[in-house]
Amino acid sequence: MLIALWEVAFRLGLLNPVFLPSPSRILAAAHQLLVTGELFRNIADSLQRIAIANLVAICTAVPLGFFMGLYRPFEEMMDGIVNLIRPIPPLAWIPLAILWFGLGEKSVIFITLISAFFAILLNTIAGVRSVDKSLVRAALSLGATRRVLITKVVLPATLPSLFTGFRIALGVSWMSIVAAELIASSSGLGFMINYYRELLRSDLILVGMLSIGIIGFAMDRGLQWLERRLLPWRVALVL
Amino acid sequence: MGTKVDIANVSKTYGDEDDGDFVLALDNVSMAVQEGEFVSLLGPSGCGKSTLLYIVAGFEQPTRGRVDVSGRPVSGPGADRGMVFQDYALFPWMTVVDNVAFGLKLRGLAARQCQEIAREHIALVGLAGFENRFPHQLSGGMRQRCALARSVANNPEVLLMDEPLAAIDALTRNTLQEEILKVCDARAGRPRKSVIYVTHSIDEAVFLSDRIVVMTPRPGRILEVIPVPFERPRNDATRLAPEFQQLTGHIWGTIKSYVRPREGALS
Numbered sequence: 001m002l003i004a005l006w007e008v009a010f011r012l013g014l015l016n017p018v019f020l021p022s023p024s025r026i027l028a029a030a031h032q033l034l035v036t037g038e039l040f041r042n043i044a045d046s047l048q049r050i051a052i053a054n055l056v057a058i059c060t061a062v063p064l065g066f067f068m069g070l071y072r073p074f075e076e077m078m079d080g081i082v083n084l085i086r087p088i089p090p091l092a093w094i095p096l097a098i099l100w101f102g103l104g105e106k107s108v109i110f111i112t113l114i115s116a117f118f119a120i121l122l123n124t125i126a127g128v129r130s131v132d133k134s135l136v137r138a139a140l141s142l143g144a145t146r147r148v149l150i151t152k153v154v155l156p157a158t159l160p161s162l163f164t165g166f167r168i169a170l171g172v173s174w175m176s177i178v179a180a181e182l183i184a185s186s187s188g189l190g191f192m193i194n195y196y197r198e199l200l201r202s203d204l205i206l207v208g209m210l211s212i213g214i215i216g217f218a219m220d221r222g223l224q225w226l227e228r229r230l231l232p233w234r235v236a237l238v239l
Numbered sequence: 240m241g242t243k244v245d246i247a248n249v250s251k252t253y254g255d256e257d258d259g260d261f262v263l264a265l266d267n268v269s270m271a272v273q274e275g276e277f278v279s280l281l282g283p284s285g286c287g288k289s290t291l292l293y294i295v296a297g298f299e300q301p302t303r304g305r306v307d308v309s310g311r312p313v314s315g316p317g318a319d320r321g322m323v324f325q326d327y328a329l330f331p332w333m334t335v336v337d338n339v340a341f342g343l344k345l346r347g348l349a350a351r352q353c354q355e356i357a358r359e360h361i362a363l364v365g366l367a368g369f370e371n372r373f374p375h376q377l378s379g380g381m382r383q384r385c386a387l388a389r390s391v392a393n394n395p396e397v398l399l400m401d402e403p404l405a406a407i408d409a410l411t412r413n414t415l416q417e418e419i420l421k422v423c424d425a426r427a428g429r430p431r432k433s434v435i436y437v438t439h440s441i442d443e444a445v446f447l448s449d450r451i452v453v454m455t456p457r458p459g460r461i462l463e464v465i466p467v468p469f470e471r472p473r474n475d476a477t478r479l480a481p482e483f484q485q486l487t488g489h490i491w492g493t494i495k496s497y498v499r500p501r502e503g504a505l506s
Binding site: 132134135137138139140141142143144146148152153156157160231232233 | 296297298315316317318320321322326327328329330331332342345346351373374375386390393395399406418
């Protein structure tokens with residue numbers, strides 16, 4: 001309905017196609033980008049960066065979050081540093097990243113990594129802290145040692161929070177990667193959007209934006225599905 | 240019959256003596272539980288009954304005094320003292336059988352033996368057929384049956400129960416009281432369990448116990464120790480006996496004046 005109105009408004013000359021192109025123009029633009037393979041190439045580049053950044057973030061933030069959640073003294077030591085760095089927007093890191101890594105792949109991954117890292121870290125700490133005290137006590141009364149307690153009780157009890165962390169991390173990854181690619185890259189969806197801005201091709205810009213929306217949505221739904229498959233007992237905590 | 244649990248001059252305080260929120264939760268409490276005895280701690284909110292139970296369990300340290308279980312001083316939680324909690328505390332990511340086998344595996348038993356003992360206890364609490372369900376697929380009563388099986392399967396020296404039926408509906412509660420007695424009873428190769436049972440229900444305490452320790456709040460003290468003479472096995476006829484009514488009436492009479500509405504009470 002909305003799309004039909006939009007198309008009609010455009011046909012009547014009410015909208016300037018440079019600012020907002022008609023749906024049919026966007027479709028045509030999408031077709032063009034698909035046929036040349038340009039869209040897929042850029043999507044693949046962005047996805048690859050997001051995958052690397054999130055893998056590194058998971059491998060570093062999850063263990064760090066566990067240590068911070070489990071050992072108070074370590075947490076108090078790290079807390080100041082973490083909370084000092086955390087409010088700095090990933091975008092503010094771009095100039096420094098370019099100085100350190102130069103324009104290109106590494107800088108973009110670094111910026112994406114920073115935003116994903118904190119999302120995962122904070123959710124891991126929160127997850128470890130919120131493990132039900134009764135579960136810990138029950139395990140100890142059944143003879144659990146500290147090692148068993150961490151691997152068999154705290155770790156599984158933290159999994160739902162970890163999943164939440166991954167989902168948030170993926171979301172913020174898209175936000176920062178587009179910004180990073182606008183400035184520091186010559187490929188990826190962010191670069192593509194900026195490239196067509198210079199050519200005043202709002203239809204192609206919108207195709208890029210919609211692609212991000214669709215992929216981000218699909219990835220989030222995929223993770224939700226995976227969570228339901230892997231943690232069917234999670235409903236117990238939601239109720 | 241030897242002494243299973245010896246609680247000697249236990250006091251527990253929270254906060255500093257000269258502080259505004261200083262609480263004397265337990266004031267010089269001494270009592271003992273004999274082998275195979277079922278003892279209830281009964282009292283209104285804030286009488287320190289759960290605190291005392293947690294000290295025996297090793298979750299909390301007494302400020303003064305000591306607790307011995309089978310002659311050994313308690314220094315922390317351990318498998319010799321099985322716990323049953325009000326909120327079940329089942330591991331939500333494990334099936335019924337895995338929950339019940341948790342402690343058995345930690346004792347290093349072979350996988351087949353774990354399964355065997357776990358299934359035997361699941362059947363004992365009437366959950367046969369639900370071995371592979373997850374806790375969230377069970378009703379509250381069934382969850383508590385599972386938690387009971389988990390504690391008893393581990394064959395602890397003492398069973399500690401913290402208001403296990405407080406969140407269960409009244410009809411299921413009566414059935415579960417009988418189940419608890421059945422599970423704690425002597426079985427092939429296992430003597431009758433020694434139990435410390437925390438409750439604020441007079442009926443429940445009378446139905447289950449060999450002895451009832453009545454406690455009063457602020458500071459937590461033992462008011463009276465009441466032996467319960469009724470024969471075992473106990474059943475619906477026990478509840479209907481005039482002696483039962485008499486005893487509950489007597490306990491209510493002693494406890495009544497201590498039950499007052501109070502905000503932020505510790506239980």
